[in-house]
Amino acid sequence: MSLERKDEHDHKGWMESRELTPVESVYLTVLIWLDRRLRVVDYLEILEDLYYKVNMQMPKSHTEQYNLDNKFWYWYPLYALGSFSTVAYIVAAISGALLGFYYAPAAAAADGSPTVAYDSVMLIMGQLNLGYFLRSVHRWAAQIMVAAVFLHMLRVYFTGAYKEPRELNWLIGIVLISLTLVFGYTGYLLPWSQLSFWAGQIGVEMSLSIPLIGEWVAQLMFGGFTLSQATLQRMYILHVFFLPFITTAIIAVHIGIVWMQGIAEPH
Amino acid sequence: MSDNDTDDVRTDGSGTGIVSPDDETPAWSERKERTQGLSRLTYEYFERARREDQDLRQQSDYVERDVLAFPAWPHEMMRNIALTSFFVGMILFVAATLPPEMPNPANSSVTPAIILPDWYLYWSFGLLKLGPLNPDLSILGGSKLMADRTYGVLANVVVVGFVAIVPFLNKGSARRPVEQPFWAAVGMSGVIFSLTIAALSIKNLAPIAPHLLFDLTFLVPIISATITYAVLKTMREGYMFDLNRRYYRLRPPK
Numbered sequence: 001m002s003l004e005r006k007d008e009h010d011h012k013g014w015m016e017s018r019e020l021t022p023v024e025s026v027y028l029t030v031l032i033w034l035d036r037r038l039r040v041v042d043y044l045e046i047l048e049d050l051y052y053k054v055n056m057q058m059p060k061s062h063t064e065q066y067n068l069d070n071k072f073w074y075w076y077p078l079y080a081l082g083s084f085s086t087v088a089y090i091v092a093a094i095s096g097a098l099l100g101f102y103y104a105p106a107a108a109a110a111d112g113s114p115t116v117a118y119d120s121v122m123l124i125m126g127q128l129n130l131g132y133f134l135r136s137v138h139r140w141a142a143q144i145m146v147a148a149v150f151l152h153m154l155r156v157y158f159t160g161a162y163k164e165p166r167e168l169n170w171l172i173g174i175v176l177i178s179l180t181l182v183f184g185y186t187g188y189l190l191p192w193s194q195l196s197f198w199a200g201q202i203g204v205e206m207s208l209s210i211p212l213i214g215e216w217v218a219q220l221m222f223g224g225f226t227l228s229q230a231t232l233q234r235m236y237i238l239h240v241f242f243l244p245f246i247t248t249a250i251i252a253v254h255i256g257i258v259w260m261q262g263i264a265e266p267h
Numbered sequence: 268m269s270d271n272d273t274d275d276v277r278t279d280g281s282g283t284g285i286v287s288p289d290d291e292t293p294a295w296s297e298r299k300e301r302t303q304g305l306s307r308l309t310y311e312y313f314e315r316a317r318r319e320d321q322d323l324r325q326q327s328d329y330v331e332r333d334v335l336a337f338p339a340w341p342h343e344m345m346r347n348i349a350l351t352s353f354f355v356g357m358i359l360f361v362a363a364t365l366p367p368e369m370p371n372p373a374n375s376s377v378t379p380a381i382i383l384p385d386w387y388l389y390w391s392f393g394l395l396k397l398g399p400l401n402p403d404l405s406i407l408g409g410s411k412l413m414a415d416r417t418y419g420v421l422a423n424v425v426v427v428g429f430v431a432i433v434p435f436l437n438k439g440s441a442r443r444p445v446e447q448p449f450w451a452a453v454g455m456s457g458v459i460f461s462l463t464i465a466a467l468s469i470k471n472l473a474p475i476a477p478h479l480l481f482d483l484t485f486l487v488p489i490i491s492a493t494i495t496y497a498v499l500k501t502m503r504e505g506y507m508f509d510l511n512r513r514y515y516r517l518r519p520p521k
Contacts, residue, residue: 080350087354112374125369136362144358146387157433157454160442167434174431181388188385197373198382206395209416227375264442 075159079263081152085180086251088145093244095138102128105236107192107229117192117232142184149180161264169257176254179247186239192232200227200235383469390461393468394426395419399481430457445506448499456492463487 011032015025034040102124106116114122124131153173156162162170185203189196204225207217215225221238223230293301299310384392398415413421437450444451463484470477 083350084354087351088358091355091358107373110373110375112372112377114372118372121369132366133363136366137359139367140362140365141358143385143387144361146385150387154454154458158444158451160437160447160450162434163438163440163442164434170434171431174427178427181391184385184387191369192373193370194373194377194379195370195383197375198379199384202382202384202392202395205416206420209414209420211413211417227373 078151078155078159081148081155082255082258085145085148085152086255088141088148089247089251092138092141092145095134095141096240098134099124099138100240102131103190105190105232107232110192110197110227115192117190121191142187146180146184149177153177159264163264166257166261166264169254169261172250172254172257176247176250179243179250183239183243183247186235186243189232189235190239197227200231204231381469381472386465389465389468391423393464393466393484394422396467396470397422445499445503448496448503451499452492452496455495456488459491460484460488 015028020028031040102120104116104120107118109115121135124135126132128134156170156173185199189200189203200222204218204222204227207221208214208225210217218225221234223234299306302310383389395416397419401411401413401415401418411418437447439447441447444454466473467480467484470480473480475483
């Protein structure tokens with residue numbers, strides 16, 4: 001075998017031999033350029049397979065099969081609660097990212113004087129253009145997300161949608177609802193007001209009362225047995241770093257499973 | 268390669284276009300077949316699952332349709348956009364009309380009259396106040412097995428754990444509440460309990476005697492479960508009659 005490069009596949013000549021529109025030739029040029037480097041063709045089959053899986057023909061649903069649609073239309077709003085909580089999550093994420101430009105998680109003390117965190121929230125509410133509205137949107141999106149998640153769980157329970165083959169997604173849902181509550185709790189602590197402080201106090205005592213690992217949990221989550229700067233710092237990082245990544249990933253899995261398994265209609 | 272291209276040229280059958288370099292080298296399918304232990308089992312199971320899929324597709328309730336449902340674009344998408352913007356608009360409207368308030372800065376030396384988490388944690392907060400149910404065990408000389416607050420945290424774990432294992436307790440194909448009155452009653456008592464335990468968590472605000480509230484916290488869910496069960500049992504007969512009538516009209520008995 002010689003080391004001299006032989007171009008057996010004259011793609012350029014092939015392209016010239018055909019009458020291509022500009023769009024087609026640009027497309028082919030890009031495709032060939034990418035394929036020479038990444039060998040896209042090896043993955044085309046996977047993509048094709050994926051495409052057909054996504055557009056898979058589902059069996060007729062029970063309501064379709066027995067033409068019961070006219071009996072069930074009034075149920076359908078209940079089936080939107082999952083997407084409503086997702087929409088509220090997205091609204092909270094956007095408004096939260098904007099709030100993050102102005103908020104600073106620094107608590108010097110808990111002696112009744114305004115801390116840096118408290119002052120930055122006051123600045124958002126008092127000085128910043130539309131800041132009060134932004135905080136309001138973030139708070140209400142969070143409240144509505146929690147409410148929608150609870151109602152979503154009730155809908156799933158009362159329509160028996162957790163049954164085989166959807167047990168796994170029910171368990172993932174339990175994890176998600178817990179994460180939502182932790183999200184709410186950590187966010188509740190961030191303004192470092194009286195309510196935040198005493199809610200944090202309850203949290204520390206709850207974790208301290210866990211047998212065996214209580215002190216360890218309190219150290220990990222609250223940065224000590226009394227509330228301090230460390231507590232606020234940890235709540236902040238949980239709220240803006242850990243929880244968003246974890247929750248978004250699990251939501252993606254949750255919705256992906258729903259997509260694969262289809263909606264469980266009542267029957 | 269391209270010299271001896273004929274109709275009966277075969278790759279290894281998996282359709283990847285990958286050809287073994289010589290006869291000694293096993294094809295992928297052969298390699299899979301030759302594997303041992305867990306990977307062999309995986310291969311065999313996948314083969315079975317593929318066959319099962321094939322059978323399912325050939326069965327009659329897999330309906331071949333040109334159009335699955337509403338076309339995704341524009342029908343489905345426009346509906347989704349309309350619903351989403353309505354919902355986002357609702358959030359913005361509520362946020363504009365009911366802005367949050369800001370309490371005083373944190374002060375560890377002043378205990379506020381009301382210590383509460385956000386409303387969605389009331390149930391959890393209420394479960395922390397179940398100390399009176401923590402049994403005094405005579406075997407321990409009348410002392411308690413665990414501290415009241417440990418008991419409260421444990422109650423949280425028990426409640427969440429029970430909700431988590433529901434799919435493994437309630438099996439079968441029944442879906443609607445009328446078809447499973449017991450589990451509907453369990454769910455109803457759960458909903459009511461989450462409300463009553465939330466009321467218990469704010470017992471210093473509730474205009475009702477604390478002991479009465481504590482008793483009602485557990486009595487009301489039981490009563491509502493009983494009522495739900497009775498109502499659904501009563502509804503069930505008429506419902507089953509309708510369902511059977513529709514079923515047998517569609518599929519007359521032979």
